[in-house]
Amino acid sequence: MAPVLFYFAFTQQPYWFIGVLVFAVFTDVLDGFLARILNQITPMGSHLDSWGDFIIYSTMAICAWVLWPDIILREQLYFIIIVVSFTLPVCIGLIKFHTVSSYHTWSVKLAVAVTVVGYILLFTDLSDWPFRFAALFCLYAAIEEIMITLLIPHELVDVRTAWQALKYRQKHKAAINKTQEKNRNAEIR
Numbered sequence: 001m002a003p004v005l006f007y008f009a010f011t012q013q014p015y016w017f018i019g020v021l022v023f024a025v026f027t028d029v030l031d032g033f034l035a036r037i038l039n040q041i042t043p044m045g046s047h048l049d050s051w052g053d054f055i056i057y058s059t060m061a062i063c064a065w066v067l068w069p070d071i072i073l074r075e076q077l078y079f080i081i082i083v084v085s086f087t088l089p090v091c092i093g094l095i096k097f098h099t100v101s102s103y104h105t106w107s108v109k110l111a112v113a114v115t116v117v118g119y120i121l122l123f124t125d126l127s128d129w130p131f132r133f134a135a136l137f138c139l140y141a142a143i144e145e146i147m148i149t150l151l152i153p154h155e156l157v158d159v160r161t162a163w164q165a166l167k168y169r170q171k172h173k174a175a176i177n178k179t180q181e182k183n184r185n186a187e188i189r
Contacts, residue, residue: 001027002059009063017063018120024056025116046102046157053112054100057086060119068123075128078135082115085138089145097155103148104158111141 001024008017032049035041061083065072072079093101115138118131148165153172159165 002055005056005059005063009066012067014067014123017067018124021060021116022120028053028056041158043102043157046104047100049104050100050102054086054090064119064123071123075122075131078132081135082138085111085135085142089142089149092146092149093155096149099155101145101149101155102157103145104160105141105144105148106160107137107141107144111138 001020004020005017005024008014008020028049035045061079064079090100093099111134114130115134118134121127122131144162147162148159151162151165151169152159153169156165156168159168
């Protein structure tokens with residue numbers, strides 16, 4: 001969908017762009033729903049979904065600048081917060097795990113929903129406050145994703161909350177301590 005979105009942005013067709021964007025978001029939601037219903041969730045699928053999401057979100061940001069530069073300048077603080085909120089957690093995950101994180105947290109899912117609605121309302125000149133609210137929610141979701149990356153010792157997929165990451169970290173530490181204790185006992189014998 002990204003090439004089609006770019007086409008409509010660079011040919012200055014904002015209504016077609018918004019229509020295709022809504023369709024792209026709908027298919028993203030639908031494929032995740034179907035994967036869960038049909039029990040087809042895999043680590044590779046989670047990674048591919050994350051890459052697809054990153055491409056679409058990047059496309060949304062670039063195309064917004066192309067189609068509505070005046071609105072972007074007016075809302076630049078919120079726009080920057082949203083862009084940083086979806087790029088910084090990815091960069092930190094790349095640095096720590098050498099791969100794109102695929103947590104699919106509840107906060108990111110909600111942040112995406114709020115952002116898409118805010119984006120559409122902003123760029124159809126209906127309202128700007130939902131976009132501003134979305135920026136703050138994206139910031140919260142980014143902080144949670146960064147916390148997860150810092151908490152877990154190795155790459156995991158589908159970590160829904162920072163609380164879940166903390167519980168995993170505690171179990172992982174307990175397992176390591178148990179293994180070290182066994183090794184010490186074996187050395188004593």
